[in-house]
Amino acid sequence: MQQKKYKFDIFSIFSTLWAHYELIKQFTKREIASRYKGSLLGIVWSLITPIIMLFIYTFVFSEIFKSRWTVDNDNKLQFALIVYCGLIIFNIFAEVTTRAPSLILNNPNYVKKVIFPLEILPVVSMLSALFQGSISYIILIIGILINQGTISISLILLPILIIPFLLFLVGITWILAAFGVYFRDIGQIIGLAIQGIMLLTPIFYPISVVPDKYLMIYHLNPLVYIVEDTRKVLIWGQFPSWYSLSLSFLIGFVFFVIGYNFFKRTKGGFSDVI
Incomplete structure (x- = not known):
């Protein structure tokens, strides 16, 4: 029987994901629960872990390295919060991309099911990592409130910054x-x-400490934009760079569309390989 040829359709991405919304939600809940299954404290670890890590970063950078973000700023807790802010983004990225290559291989039963939408697995992986990242953001915001005594109104822009990052993550995970x-x-x-x-x-x-001749390399790294803009919004109380935000949306959307269509074109042969 001749395999049906897949046609590029940008609108099918959103319609497919929306059609399987309930399935994505159920799988995400199961994925989160399975992380802490069998442990004594269970899902409470998702709260304890970021708190402990923030204390560790604060101690190491303030007492061991005596680090300062700028020459005229010796606020040790703020340095730890700045680093922690960047690490939240990176940890979400690292978790999702590390799991991505084995995502289909670890679920051979779903591959054999013709009607199962394999394209939701990368979305579930991303949402699971985002759950832990969201708790880390809450801890970060509490730390900022303790350090600065107030939270800037620019905080409300955080979801807008995260959206293109998530689009990029799902796209690269599909690939x-x-x-x-x-x-x-x-x-x-x-x-x-x-x-x-x-x-x-x-x-x-x-x-700012990166030499000009190497800045081009950094500008090719999509994480740079989200890390810098997140710090502006949360730490410095500034509005993000609208240029970098627009570029992030463009990069995220391009990876999202290309990733989905690449996955759809190649998944027909999964069952022959696994």
Whole structure:
């Protein structure tokens, strides 16, 4: 029987995901619950972990490294909050992309089911990571309130910054999940790439210290825009760069569309490989 040829349709992306909204919600809840299944404190760990990590960052950077973000600012807690803000974004990215190559391989039963929408698995993976990231953001906001005594109204712009980041994440996960089925070594490559991306993202240092001749490399890193704009909104109480925000939406949407269509074109052969 001849396989039906997939046609590019941008509107089918949103209609497909909306049609499986309930399934995505159920799978996401199950994914979150499975993280802490069998542990004594259960889902409470999702709250304890970011609090402990924030205390560790504060101690290490304030007492061990004596670090300051700028020369004229020796606020140790603020430095830890600035670093923590960047790490939240990176940790969401690292978790999703690390799991992506094995996402389909770890669910062979769903591949054999013709009617199961495999394209929702990367979305579920992203939402699961976002759950932990959201709790980390709450801890970050509480830390900012303790440090500064107030929260800027610019906080309400945070969801707008996150949307293009999530579009990018889902898009890149669709691509990596499909590649992971056919090229098993890609998981090792991704592990190395993530380490490099962490160092090439201004998490532990301000982008202002990067020499001009290397700035082009940083501008090719999509994480730079979301990290910098998130700090502006949460830490500094400033509005984001509308140029970088527009660019983030463009990058996120392009990856989202390309990733979905690449996944749809390649998933027909998954059952033959797995």
